[in-house]
Amino acid sequence: MFYLSQVLNAKVRDSADHYVGRVKDVLVRPIAGEYSPVTYIEIRQRRGCNIFIPINNVSGLTREHVDLKTVFNPNADGVCESPPDTHILLAHEIVDQQIVDTNGARVVRVNDLRIGNIDNILAVVGIDISFKGILRRLGLDFLDFLNLLSVKLIDWRDAQPIKGFLKLKILSKDMQKLHPADLANIIENLGVKHGSHLVRSLDSNAAAKALEEVDPDLQKVLIKYLGPELASDILANMPEEEVADLLQTMSRDDARVFLSYVKNTNKANRVENLIKYEKDVAGGMMTMDFVSVGPEWTVEQTEREIKKRSPSLRSMLYVYVVDGEGKFLGSVSLRWIIVSPGKTKMGELIKKIPRGSHIHPDDEVDHIMKVMTKYDLYTAAVVDDENNLVGIVTIDDVMRHLVPNA
């Protein structure tokens, strides 16, 4: 086990004890979710040209010197003059760069790398992000002669390097498992450039979910930075109210351009409807993701509908009952649907609803909170002047409004 910084610049000698050069870099072949095996070392020769030698031609890689198994021959098999594709240069592309520690869901910088034998194969095993790593690289580790500082290593498999890895679209499994809110935080910390690389390597559904949680200012910049095609994919995966929120932060011209990226005309129209409302009234906060059924539907039919629609909905607590013209009749909680006999008509399950328990698109947050608190609602139906059900406001929407930076 040794640190990368300890072998960099070590002298390289071949089997005839001739001086070849100094170690400039160590290359690995990244494999998602595994310790990446060392594949090549890059050697800086006297005349300043660099050469890459396969690791199986190296007999000893230690702190002081590196030995080759054979006599050095620049034309030997496997020796190359430029870094082979799909390999990563550790010193150049990993050290000093940002990586995501997927375990802690945070962005850190790599101070050093730990290399060791795993099943007799030399591989990168850990990432040193500690202050001690900084001292080691500055040659100041003697300062810590009392050993007060401890080395903090991140398991290589739990890390998501940014620079070289995203180019190869290698995403660790843990990265994909991160909660969208954590992903969003990471994107914010990476900044626009690296953050957009990360967004690019996520699938568009995950990207959309993460992007929704990103700070609105950065969100706007990112989506512009991603380019029309990807932006269009991501917007397609975002719920309408989020798209509307995003477009509202943009200038009118930009908003028009991005609205044109929304390929689904139905969706584009609904987004346009949402944009009309201010952000802090029910119309601007509401979502159109809800399940509505007719009063003549049976509980069985409704259950099938719920199962069908569920994958595309963020959350579902009530099913809304509307008549043939879209007029709001009432809501039925999932609990009632589950406990009622299958043949019951939905219309029969509606309780008499007080007029005050639903809200109007122009109602402000204060009023919405009062209604939700008074009637103990997790979601409130938004009903317009003609009694049409136009959307629902969930408690999440209200919370997000109250605590925008969480």
Place this chain on the structure above:
Amino acid sequence: MIKFLKSVWPKVLFFFAVIGPGIIAANADNDAGGITTYSIVGAHFGTSMLWILLLITFSLAITQEMGVRIGLVTRQGLGGVIRENFGLRWTALAMVVMLVANLGTMTAEFAGVAASFSLIGVSKYVAVPFAALAVWLILYKGSFKTTQKIFLIFSAFYLVYIINGFVVGPDFGKAVGDMFHPQVQLNTPFFLAMIALIGTTITPWGQFFIQSYVVDKGLDIKHYKAEKIEVFFGAFLTNIVSFFIIISTAATLYKHGIRITDAADAARALEPIAGHLAQMLFAFGLFSASMLGAFILPVATSYAICEAFGWESGFNTTWKTGKIFYTIILISIILPALIVLWPKISLVTVMILSQDLNGALLPVILIFVMKIINSKHIMGDYVNKPIGNIIAWLTIVGIIGATAVLVGSSILGYN
């Protein structure tokens, strides 16, 4: 008229949308150290240093523009760019340099607070701890943006100097003549004032600040032209103010042979316009200038260091995860405040020497900036043009030369 407004308004709005980095950085340049340095330059050397001011107006414009360009292209703060391209050793050097320079500037800000309160008879032992606490509380609990705006508005105080410059009726002909007539006195005070003049106008932190600002605001390369105009305008504006501070003090203090030893002396330059209110007015101006700097600096310092070393930063982190971020902020508030509280310390000396420190350290940061901006690998098509390189290198060489002369003369004992 309305039609005209309608056609012009969007452009005005666009301009105000990108207004910020250049103007704020330029304004914050005229902090406590700035006012003091310009006052001393005018009071002790008359208008003879105006040629340097003219030259560094171009230097300021060029260096700030480079910061903007690096920010727009790399989308990263200067600390991050240095770390990713020069490795850890150089990063450590750059960060130590910036930290030392910024601690110096923070000391000047608190000295400014102390000096302004001394004018209204409040002891520094009360004023400085109170100001330090206020800075911390507002950074930690309050709104950084609102506070920054308030002090920016207060900095309109500088207009007083411009009006004052006309009221005093200085010799504009000589002033303009001196701008184009380089003259040097071979003595330590002259070089001290000269390096302070450069170091207070072009600062290491200004270089970090403008780049982060561009990045945080999410400005795009398409804003480059507007941003460039704004930065040039900011550089011009700040040095117009400096120009008037210098000619105001030259026409009042220099003429009567008054040397500045404390804030009250410097305040007398405002007597032609403010009469017996001059002390109050100067106290207010110095205080708001100091506070503007005192808010920006600790955060700018901490962000840059944390970015370079990959530590978590931002006021939304908890104490546990953002330990280092908060520690650096606290250090850059408490340590400078303690220095100013040292009994018998000369506030004016602190303010001008801190600017000398900034000036002497500036070349280190500027060389990094030059290496970055000329790297095709980093900047692509946006590498520097020859004219920018010439001006920037002349600035760097000029400061190093002046510092060498200063160090040499103080060792050899010329005075």
